Amino acid sequence: MSQALLPTYARADLAFERGEGPYLYTADGRRFLDFAAGIAVNALGHSHPHLVDALTKQGAKLWHVSNLYQIPDGERLAERLVADSFADRVFFSNSGAEAMEGALKLARKYHHAKGHPERYRVIACNNAFHGRTMTTLSAAGNAKYLEGFGPEPEGFDHVAFGNMNELRAAITPETAAILVEPVQGEGGIRPASPEYLRALREVCDEFGLLLIFDEIQCGMGRTGKLFAHEWAGITPDVMALAKGIGGGFPLGAFLATEEAASGMKAGSHGSTYGGNPLAMAIGNAVLDVMLDEGFLKHVEAIGKLLKAKLEKLVAANPHVFEEVRGTGLILGLKAVPTNGELIAALRDRGLLTVGAAENVIRILPPLIIEEEQVDEALTALEQVCADWPKTALGGVA
Numbered sequence: 512m513s514q515a516l517l518p519t520y521a522r523a524d525l526a527f528e529r530g531e532g533p534y535l536y537t538a539d540g541r542r543f544l545d546f547a548a549g550i551a552v553n554a555l556g557h558s559h560p561h562l563v564d565a566l567t568k569q570g571a572k573l574w575h576v577s578n579l580y581q582i583p584d585g586e587r588l589a590e591r592l593v594a595d596s597f598a599d600r601v602f603f604s605n606s607g608a609e610a611m612e613g614a615l616k617l618a619r620k621y622h623h624a625k626g627h628p629e630r631y632r633v634i635a636c637n638n639a640f641h642g643r644t645m646t647t648l649s650a651a652g653n654a655k656y657l658e659g660f661g662p663e664p665e666g667f668d669h670v671a672f673g674n675m676n677e678l679r680a681a682i683t684p685e686t687a688a689i690l691v692e693p694v695q696g697e698g699g700i701r702p703a704s705p706e707y708l709r710a711l712r713e714v715c716d717e718f719g720l721l722l723i724f725d726e727i728q729c730g731m732g733r734t735g736k737l738f739a740h741e742w743a744g745i746t747p748d749v750m751a752l753a754k755g756i757g758g759g760f761p762l763g764a765f766l767a768t769e770e771a772a773s774g775m776k777a778g779s780h781g782s783t784y785g786g787n788p789l790a791m792a793i794g795n796a797v798l799d800v801m802l803d804e805g806f807l808k809h810v811e812a813i814g815k816l817l818k819a820k821l822e823k824l825v826a827a828n829p830h831v832f833e834e835v836r837g838t839g840l841i842l843g844l845k846a847v848p849t850n851g852e853l854i855a856a857l858r859d860r861g862l863l864t865v866g867a868a869e870n871v872i873r874i875l876p877p878l879i880i881e882e883e884q885v886d887e888a889l890t891a892l893e894q895v896c897a898d899w900p901k902t903a904l905g906g907v908a
């Protein structure tokens with residue numbers, strides 16, 4: 512690998528030349544089934560004809576003008592997101608971390624505008640991931656990612672994910688908001704229970720706090736609803752989106768109710784690229800597909816099928832896997848040997864997956880997979896399990 516790149520990634524020795532649907536191809540013609548989907552980004556798979564069409568048509572017309580001018584496709588995308596969510600206002604960014612930063616800024620501004628500048632702290636969860644900027648690292652509080660980057664931005668308190676007693680005890684007169692991933696992704700595919708999400712809504716209402724959901728990974732159809740919190744029958748005040756929203760084009764957004772957004776005025780926030788015409792054309796094209804009749808039902812059904820087959824795989828192979836986690840097409844396999852070894856073995860069998868905390872292998876296929884791809888993935892998983900030595904130490908038979 513080139514020394515010219517900052518060595519911040521431990522990359523696999525593999526490069527792809529093209530993609531088609533759920534498959535990626537190397538220059539020498541090897542085919543891989545992509546159950547990583549660019550880390551939950553390629554929600555519609557690779558080279559989706561509707562997205563390619565949007566990109567090429569818009570690419571030939573206009574890419575970028577800045578937010579000094581009206582961007583009709585951005586207004587349209589915002590209106591469509593508003594129509595299909597709890598939100599009244601949308602801000603477009605280029606990435607997840609930026610969307611989270613904006614959401615956090617909005618929460619502080621809300622209380623400031625209400626005459627409570629002392630309410631600036633945000634309660635977040637252990638094991639969370641919210642991005643790699645200084646503030647989002649601090650929000651997640653993961654010591655591994657913060658190492659050497661101190662002093663960390665101040666204003667975050669951490670509690671155990673799913674624990675309402677700890678959460679209630681952490682609320683102070685300085686608390687502005689609660690920030691939670693409805694399904695923790697990087698943290699190891701840990702879904703919040705619907706009861707927990709409902710209790711968060713109640714506690715936010717009781718104390719006048721903003722409820723912020725980070726749906727950057729679990730949103731945009733991945734659980735079988737457009738947004739993961741819909742399963743709990745409650746709504747947040749603010750939500751960050753990215754990953755699947757652009758189908759592979761860099762795009763993020765944060766959404767808020769009119770009330771939560773009430774502190775944000777002209778000049779309160781900005782982004783040079785955010786919501787540019789090229790991104791907006793593609794964002795609209797992604798939504799065209801996701802909002803199409805039956806799309807989300809398909810995600811739910813194929814997710815159930817995949818999970819049922821993974822449950823059987825795990826039951827038959829306790830020497831390799833401990834459990835299946837997750838919902839829809841945001842699934843995790845908790846590994847017995849190190850997840851990295853298994854991910855490499857699966858890759859050798861033509862199946863791409865992603866690691867996560869707690870020794871989990873993330874299964875994040877494009878949302879367009881069919882039963883054929885489920886079976887293909889299971890074949891690769893079964894082969895790897897069959898080859899795996901049945902000794903306590905895994906690889907050292």
Ligand SMILES: *Cc1c(COP(=O)(O)O)cnc(C)c1O
Nearest residue numbers: 606607608640641642696727728
């Ligand atoms: C990926 C992710 C982010 C950060 O998104 P970037 O686009 O990498 O900045 C934030 N929160 C969650 C839950 C994520 O999965």
